Amino acid sequence: MARPDSFLRSVAPLALTGVLAAVATYALEVLLTGESPADRAADPDLGLVLALHRAGAVVVSLAALWFLRGLWSDRQLLRGRDDRLTGEYLAAGLLGTLFSALAGTPVGVAVCSLAVLLLAVVRRDAADPEGPPGRDLRNAAFVALAGGMLHLGVVETFDVWAQWRLGLSEAEELRAAYADSLGADVVGRPLLVVATVAALAVPAAIVRHRNVLHHVRFTALAVCASPVAVGAMAGSTVLVGIGVGSFLLALALSWRSPYST
Numbered sequence: 508m509a510r511p512d513s514f515l516r517s518v519a520p521l522a523l524t525g526v527l528a529a530v531a532t533y534a535l536e537v538l539l540t541g542e543s544p545a546d547r548a549a550d551p552d553l554g555l556v557l558a559l560h561r562a563g564a565v566v567v568s569l570a571a572l573w574f575l576r577g578l579w580s581d582r583q584l585l586r587g588r589d590d591r592l593t594g595e596y597l598a599a600g601l602l603g604t605l606f607s608a609l610a611g612t613p614v615g616v617a618v619c620s621l622a623v624l625l626l627a628v629v630r631r632d633a634a635d636p637e638g639p640p641g642r643d644l645r646n647a648a649f650v651a652l653a654g655g656m657l658h659l660g661v662v663e664t665f666d667v668w669a670q671w672r673l674g675l676s677e678a679e680e681l682r683a684a685y686a687d688s689l690g691a692d693v694v695g696r697p698l699l700v701v702a703t704v705a706a707l708a709v710p711a712a713i714v715r716h717r718n719v720l721h722h723v724r725f726t727a728l729a730v731c732a733s734p735v736a737v738g739a740m741a742g743s744t745v746l747v748g749i750g751v752g753s754f755l756l757a758l759a760l761s762w763r764s765p766y767s768t
Contacts, residue, residue: 512584512592517577518599520570521619525606528563532609532667535559536675544673544681560671564612571603571618578622582629596626597649604656608663611671616660624653640716640723647712648730654705655737655746658698662741665691699743706734706746710753717760724761728754 538552547553578585578596585593600622607615627646635642665686670677673685683691709730713720720727731754738746 512581513577514581514592514595514599517574517580518595518603521567521574521599521603521606524563524567524570525603525610528567528610529606531559531563532611532670533675539674544677547672547674557671560611564610564615567607567610568612568614568618571607571612571615571622574599574603575618575622575625578625579629585626585629586633593626593630597623597652600626601652601656604660608660609667611664611667613661613664616664617657620653620657620660623649623656627653637723637726640719641726643712643716644709644723644726644730647708648733650708651706651730651733652737654702655734655741658695658702659737659740661698662691662695665689665694699741702737702741703743703745703749706737706749709734710749710756713753713757713760717763720757720761721763724757727757727761731757 535556538556539547539550578600581592581596585596600619603619603622604616607613607619627649630642630646630649633642635645666682668689669682669685673682712730713727716723716727731750733750734746734753735750738744738748738750
């Protein structure tokens with residue numbers, strides 16, 4: 508029986524182009540024989556390789572936009588159920604962010620992060636097996652993931668650009684310095700603030716449903732992994748602290764007597 512949603516049609520181009528662009532990042536290295544950044548800069552094929560990388564980034568960006576269109580077209584289905592389709596779009600959005608970063612396209616990263624955020628938007632009044640508390644907690648986790656993946660993905664694209672220019676085997680310190688010269692530090696700081704604010708959605712949802720948290724204890728504890736995960740990947744003690752603090756808060760409130768005020 509055919510599926511009634513647009514998931515497969517919208518995610519297939521993103522997955523295919525993302526994988527191809529990521530593989531091409533390594534495959535195109537065979538065209539460049541220089542072992543140092545100076546050798547690569549003098550290589551006559553460097554311009555061709557960079558042009559191919561940029562073309563791949565454009566194609567992945569277009570595939571990400573097509574994926575976002577598919578998610579939006581399925582918004583009524585996402586509001587009506589909370590099981591397979593939501594999980595599929597969430598996983599595809601997170602993987603799309605990763606593929607976009609490897610393809611060197613901050614546009615694709617932003618679009619796929621927006622897709623994860625859009626899940627929370629379209630599901631704000633959705634049916635949920637655990638009722639409004641479970642729905643709101645899961646939506647808060649989506650918001651935290653969207654902000655964190657936006658920060659991580661955009662920062663990673665700067666490192667990918669440095670790899671294109673300097674070489675995949677170049678020292679991390681030199682790549683980081685080149686990425687900073689392109690603006691990685693300037694862009695990364697405000698995006699980290701965005702990720703931090705987005706992570707606060709998790710404790711906010713926990714506090715909002717504190718009086719019924721004992722009914723959704725497992726969900727409340729599980730969603731705290733979102734800020735912890737993105738904080739660990741970003742090296743942000745603040746994000747990790749928000750996640751750990753949210754976990755302890757959820758643990759305390761969920762074991763509180765349901766009759767306490």
